[in-house]
Amino acid sequence: MSLSPVHALAFFLGFEMLPGPIQSNDTLAYQIFHSSGDVMLGGLFPFHTGVSNASNLWRPEPLTCINLNYVGVVQALAMRFAVEEINNSSMILPGRRLGYEIYDTCLQARVLMHSAMLLVSEGLTRDIWAICNLTTYNPRVMAVIGPGSAGIATPMVKLLSTFLIPQISYAITAAKFSNKNTFPSFLRTVPSDQHQVQGMIELVAHFGWNWVASLASDDEYGRDALCQLANLALLRNICIAYEGLIPTYGATSKTPVVIRDIIQEVHRKNINVVILFAPASLSRILFQEVLQLNMTKVWIASSAWVLSEPVLSLPGIREIGTVIGFSHRGSSVPGFLEYLVSVNAELKHHKSTLSSVGFGTSTLMGYDEEGDGSSPNFAVEEMSFIRLGQYADAVYTAVYSVAHALHEVLNCSSGKCRDVDSKIYPWQLLEAVKRVNFTVLNTSFYFDEYGNPNSGYDVVTHSMDNMGYKKIGRYSGQLDINDSLVNWRTNDNQVPTSQCFSRCEPGQVKLFKGLQFCCFDCDDCSEGTFQASYGEYVNVIQS
Structure with a gap:
């Protein structure tokens, strides 16, 4: 029996494999990691970033997931790391063990929905009860960590909301999910895009720019961002001189052509500042075209790409100009870096075996420069590990928020939890999750009434050092930035101008x-x- 790359990873790391009769070639709803426990959690992570031949699907057969995604792997490992840390602690959920079932979303809605239906099935069966009153319904998991992409999440979030199963995303920032009438059981450990857009407008106003372009991916995430930017810019007398939507149908021959037309239009209008809302993969394609055109601008980056490895590792990325962006304010998770190093060492130790089961044609911890998964790469520089660590804290915090809520529901404050046979239901856990207020990574954490976290953003800029970026400020409703830390790549490091007017004088x-x-x-x-x-x-x- 041959194993897929992610299943090979699970095997070599000692995870329990998928129970039940699902066959190894059923890639539609592969359960990647599994560990039994008294209370089960679901996890949804993008181990892959696409599926093959999806447009030719004419029967509901399994889809083959492609393009191994090391960020999704790291995020899933962060969930496992947090669960094991909690299980080994006597301070939280003493005597109780958390388990997990972690699935690959493949960044595809059909894949995600297949896994979601399994997560809401009753008990350990694969049956979903269509009953009027779901108060005593006992789903397979008590809470779900994820998913990480707004573009595919809406149907799944609505499904889980029907059962009031707590779902805590570690990466979805779309403002619409703050609507508790539509998404009553959705929470997140990253700020809403509404706050990020406000911060971007404050940044543009801070440097006196009033002639800017806004580019975004042609999906719900990007279009919503463009709408918010236009509305807020108008209030600050900032002119969006050009809006461009970048097609999301992947790295086809059409995508670079459309991107090139967009970039040339920005240049033709003499716009020196560009706001970019797009996922990392699409941003990388855009900057490849920018480099070919030898164009230099100031780029205002969304959190989706500003610190992403695909962008930071792009050859020549420092030649695109100055990048200033907003990154979810997080902290390094103690011990997680060492854990990643040990995982990487294990992979290198089994390199020959991994090649025979599929890793030889995919990249796990290193970025494949050709973009086609053809270059095996098992060695990761220390700085890459540190950058990868940024993906851990939001997942880590999400797991701990569920654990603290369970600690309350199971009445564990006396040092001993309620009997494991005592029935608790997801809707009860949801109310407790909404109320959590705890300290994680030396920071106080809680959710507001819309399920958004109390955290803000770090303002960062790309730099020439080994890390590839540095912090220059923060935004939590008010912009605090150290201008002197920005490298503008101009004579005397003067702030570039991007204006179509100067304020008229009296008379x-x-x-x-x-x-x-x-x-x-x-x-x-x-x-x-x-x-x-x-x-x-x-x-x-x-x-």
Whole structure:
């Protein structure tokens, strides 16, 4: 029997493999990691980033997941790390053991829904009860960690919300999931995009830019961001001079052509500052085109790509100009870096065997420069491990939020938990998760009424050192930034300009250029007239 790469990983790390009669070639709902426990958690992570021949599917057969994704692997390992840490602790859930079932989403909605239906099945069966009252329904898991992509999450989140199963995402930032009428059981350990967009507008205003472009992936995540940017920019007299949607149908021959047209239009309009909301894979494709066109701009980065390994490892990435972005404010998880090093050592030790089961044609811990998985790479530099660690804290915090809620529901405060046979239900756990307030990684953590965390953003910039980036400030409703830490790559390190106008002086009026409200010339008032409001309106009054 041959194993897929992720199942080979599970085998060599000593995880329990998938129980039950699911066959090894059933890649649609592969359970990657499994560990039994008194209370079971579900985990949904993108071990792969796509499926093959999805457009030709005409029967509901298993899909083959492709493009191994080391970030998803690291996130899943972070869940396992947190669960084992909790199980070995006498301070939280004493005498109780958490278990988990972790599935590959393949960044595909059909794959995700297949796993979601299994997670809501009754007990250890594969049956879903269609009953009127779900109060005493006992699903396979008590809570779900994930998923990590808004683009595929909506149907699954609604399904789990029907059963009021707590679902805590470690990466979804789309603002719509704050709507508790539609998504009552959804929470997250990363801030909403609504706060990120506000921070971006504050950053643009801080440097005096009023002539910017906004680019985004052509999906729900990107389109929502463009809409929020346009609304907030208008309030700050910032002109979105160009909006561009980047197609999300992958690295086809069409994608670079569309991207090239977008970039050239940005350059033609003399825009020096570009806001980019897109996933890491799409951002990498865009910057490959930027480098080919030898174009330099200031790039305002969303959290989805600013510190992503695919972008940071792109050859020549430092030549695109200055990158300033927003990253979920997190902390390194003690012991996790060492854990990743041990995993990598185990993989290198079994390199020949891994090649025979599939790892020889995929990259796990190193980024495949060709993008086709053809270059095996098992060695990871220390700095890459440190960057990978950034993906752990949001998952780690999500697991601990469930554990603290269970600690309350099981009445473990006396040092001993309620009898393991005592019935608890997901809806009871959900109410406790909403109330958690605990310290994790030396930081206080809780959810607000919309299921959003109390954390903010670090403001970071790409740098020339080994890490590839450095922190220059923070944003938590108010921007705090050290301008002197930014390398603008200009003469005397002067802040680049991106303006279509300068503020008109008293005695001048605005002469608008075309339809752009923030693009105009300033002209002196005619003899015998004056302006009443000092440059804000064209309001000429006869003396």
